[in-house]
Amino acid sequence: MRPAILLALSAAALHAQGLSYPPRMEGATDYVYKTAAGVPLKIYVFQPTTPKPPKGAPAIVFFFGGGWTNGNPAQFEQHCRHLASRGMVAITADYRVASRQGVKAVECLRDARSAIRWIRANAKMLGIDPNRLAVGGGSAGGHLAAAAALISEYNDPSDNLKISARPDALVLYNPAAVLASIPGLPDWREPAGMEQRMGVPLESISPYHHIAKGAPPTIIFHGKADTTVPYVLIEAFTRRMTESGNRCELHGYDGETHGFFNYGRGGNKAFQDTLAKTDAFLVTLGYLKP
Numbered sequence: 218m219r220p221a222i223l224l225a226l227s228a229a230a231l232h233a234q235g236l237s238y239p240p241r242m243e244g245a246t247d248y249v250y251k252t253a254a255g256v257p258l259k260i261y262v263f264q265p266t267t268p269k270p271p272k273g274a275p276a277i278v279f280f281f282g283g284g285w286t287n288g289n290p291a292q293f294e295q296h297c298r299h300l301a302s303r304g305m306v307a308i309t310a311d312y313r314v315a316s317r318q319g320v321k322a323v324e325c326l327r328d329a330r331s332a333i334r335w336i337r338a339n340a341k342m343l344g345i346d347p348n349r350l351a352v353g354g355g356s357a358g359g360h361l362a363a364a365a366a367l368i369s370e371y372n373d374p375s376d377n378l379k380i381s382a383r384p385d386a387l388v389l390y391n392p393a394a395v396l397a398s399i400p401g402l403p404d405w406r407e408p409a410g411m412e413q414r415m416g417v418p419l420e421s422i423s424p425y426h427h428i429a430k431g432a433p434p435t436i437i438f439h440g441k442a443d444t445t446v447p448y449v450l451i452e453a454f455t456r457r458m459t460e461s462g463n464r465c466e467l468h469g470y471d472g473e474t475h476g477f478f479n480y481g482r483g484g485n486k487a488f489q490d491t492l493a494k495t496d497a498f499l500v501t502l503g504y505l506k507p
Contacts, residue, residue, distance in 0.1 A: 239311070240291035244298075250310070250335035251373070253328065256318055260310045260332055261290055262343060263301035273346035275504035276306040277388065278336060280329055282356030282476070285322040285414065286315040292355065295480040299492055303505050306345045308336065312361070321416025322357070327373045329361040330382035337380050349504055352384035353495075356446065356475065359392025363424035366433050370421060386502055387435040388495050390478045391443055395450040396423035402449060425450075428457045434464040436498040438491045440473030468494060 245261040252258070265274055277300055279293035290309040297307035312328035313320045333352060340347035354362040364371075366384045376382075396411060397419035398404055405411070412419050420426045435458060439451045448469060458465035470477060470487065477483070478491045499505045 237291075238289055238317075240289055240294075242291060242294050242309075245294075245309075248335075248339075251328065251331045251375075253313060253324075253373070254318065256313060258311050258313065258328060258332070259290075260308050260336070261294075261297075263297040263307045264344070265301050265304045265306060267302075267304045269304075269344050270346070273340060273344055273349075274304060274306050275349035275351070275499070276308065276336065276343070276345040277351040277353055277499075277504075278308040278310050278332060280310055280312065280332075280352070280354035280358030280361045282354065282358045282391075283314060285325050285357045285360075287317070288314060288357070292358075292479065293353070295488070296353070296492060296495070299496070300499075300505075303496065303499075305499070305504060306343055315414075322360075322414060323371055323416040323422060325357070326361055326364050326368070326371050326422065330365050330371070331373045331376055333365055333382040333384065334376055334380040338377065349385055349502075351386040351388055351499065351502075351504065353388035353390070354392065355390040355478065357393055359389040360394060360396070360424065362387055362389060363392055363394050363435075364422060364427075366435075367424045367427040367429075368422065371417070384433050386433050386499075386504070388498070389435065389437045390491065391439050391446055391475055392424075392437065392451070393446050394423075394437075394454045395425040395446075396420075397426055399425065399450070399453055402453060403447060405446060405450060425454050425457060428454075428461050428463070430462040432458060432461070432463040432465075434498075434502060436466045436468070436495065438468050438478055438494070439470070440475060440477045441469045442472050443475045443477075445475035466498070
């Protein structure tokens with residue numbers, strides 16, 4: 218039986234779900250996890266509405282989409298509200314993007330890894346189990362989540378590298394998980410333009426090209442009619458994950474395009490379905506109770 222999905226949306230949250238930036242999310246506590254080039258970057262934390270285990274609750278942090286160019290942490294507000302209602306500490310994170318701070322995608326990845334490290338470093342204060350930290354995201358945010366798990370190269374010089382930035386599980390919504398060429402498959406974008414956008418060689422920041430045994434358990438949701446990130450590339454990512462001995466579940470959605478899973482689209486049918494499957498996946502990991 219699918220869990221009930223929390224759909225209540227406050228007026229402030231509705232505003233944030235649109236164009237308001239920085240977001241205001243009622244009931245969330247915000248913390249500055251890092252100041253980069255004078256810009257304070259925040260996480261927004263939703264505490265569980267159920268009692269926490271003595272050793273801390275499982276946690277999840279989401280990174281928004283927007284092509285590393287724009288976007289809003291409020292994209293995952295409703296995911297956070299539901300998962301907090303189920304007993305997780307649920308977090309949505311800000312990071313620098315091209316339209317606001319003029320950065321390349323590699324700086325987005327450095328910010329994402331900084332956020333994960335800050336959460337683990339402050340696990341006691343947040344009331345979380347640092348060894349049960351899932352990381353999720355959509356599109357470019359899905360890239361950041363997957364890259365944090367599979368690529369160790371790009372870190373902020375101010376980070377404490379003794380603290381792991383590797384997720385314990387991945388929840389990916391139409392992720393940009395393949396950035397460099399795969400023989401026999403179409404390039405996601407024109408390679409020279411993509412490399413300029415990334416700020417580093419494509420293979421060095423492409424999650425697919427760093428898959429190895431021991432990757433975190435992963436669930437992916439992707440529209441089969443997605444032309445922004447073609448479905449065939451995510452099928453290739455999933456195959457390579459499973460062939461490397463990793464758990465990776467791909468849920469494809471017929472006729473759905475990029476961003477199909479977002480709250481407010483199509484009467485929330487896909488939002489509810491993908492969130493229910495996310496919940497069920499976290500149950501299999503022991504992060505949530507059935």
